[in-house]
Amino acid sequence: MINLKTAPKSFTDKFLAREIAAAQTVDHSHVIKFTMVEEGKDHYYFVTELARTDLLEYLRLKGALRETLVRRLFYELSSGINYLPELNIVHRDIKWYHTPTLISFNQLSYNF
16 A cells, blocks of 8 residues: 555656556566555555465464475575566565565465
């Protein structure tokens, strides 16, 4: 969600359309899908596929993870991150707790 009252005009005029276009081009099994943007009176609302959990919540729920699962998680995360530069997209704020904005854990939460 972007608040149009507080977002810098330079962002909404210059960068917002580019950010939306970039999000619409991403199509990878380990990157959460952007579906649409809705413009309200004072906000832009970004709609994405549902991420049922994030990495921190998953760790809290499951506790220590087996090495095989960690390898799979690392592969999925690195695969999604590696895909973005192929589209000339740079994720500027990668942190381990931001993984729900990048990687989809939908299948993991039910398979393990």
